[in-house]
Amino acid sequence: NAGVTQTPKFQVLKTGQSMTLQCAQDMNHNSMYWYRQDPGMGLRLIYYSASEGTTDKGEVPNGYNVSRLNKREFSLRLESAAPSQTSVYFCASSGETSGANVLTFGAGSRLTVL
Amino acid sequence: KQEVTQIPAALSVPEGENLVLNCSFTDSAIYNLQWFRQDPGKGLTSLLLIQSSQREQTSGRLNASLDKSSGRSTLYIAASQPGDSATYLCAVLDSSYKLIFGSGTRLLVRP
Numbered sequence: 001n002a003g004v005t006q007t008p009k010f011q012v013l014k015t016g017q018s019m020t021l022q023c024a025q026d027m028n029h030n031s032m033y034w035y036r037q038d039p040g041m042g043l044r045l046i047y048y049s050a051s052e053g054t055t056d057k058g059e060v061p062n063g064y065n066v067s068r069l070n071k072r073e074f075s076l077r078l079e080s081a082a083p084s085q086t087s088v089y090f091c092a093s094s095g096e097t098s099g100a101n102v103l104t105f106g107a108g109s110r111l112t113v114l
Numbered sequence: 115k116q117e118v119t120q121i122p123a124a125l126s127v128p129e130g131e132n133l134v135l136n137c138s139f140t141d142s143a144i145y146n147l148q149w150f151r152q153d154p155g156k157g158l159t160s161l162l163l164i165q166s167s168q169r170e171q172t173s174g175r176l177n178a179s180l181d182k183s184s185g186r187s188t189l190y191i192a193a194s195q196p197g198d199s200a201t202y203l204c205a206v207l208d209s210s211y212k213l214i215f216g217s218g219t220r221l222l223v224r225p
Contacts, residue, residue: 042203050211
């Protein structure tokens, strides 16, 4: 089925460990996004990639790095995890479909940093 | 810097009531505005998308309007049902293709 696939769905890390969240879309969308969602808050943009080969900081980029590996894949890396990065992370992609800009979200990745 | 605000933060209504959720944004240079629904512990489901050139979109009992010049959008839910209980989020796609979300409105429809 077409859509956005995120891995892993769940992860527990110790403070200082590193990890990469993977995201892939098969809809040929140009733009991809990484968000975090904390209890009682909306989605805050970490990084985004408006097109293949470009990445830009969002609202809360500190402590994260991203790679737009190709048009399909956009990964999010935590180099040295901190408890403040405990959150649910969502990847999304957007692109033109039948003349409308369609946004599709992944199912989310729940990260706990101890 | 684009900022998106949603009012109210939470809303509780009896079943059958019509209700309005509000979304405001600070920069009118947007490509589109979308309304999403999120159930507890789940991802986001797109409800309605309004292009910057449009004034409103309708889907079933939902109607979303957009007034770009004043930086406002409303989501109207007619004849609310308990199954409508969820968090509703609005998001704007700005001129640099950055997608910014509001903090959401938690809706509870009481039977």
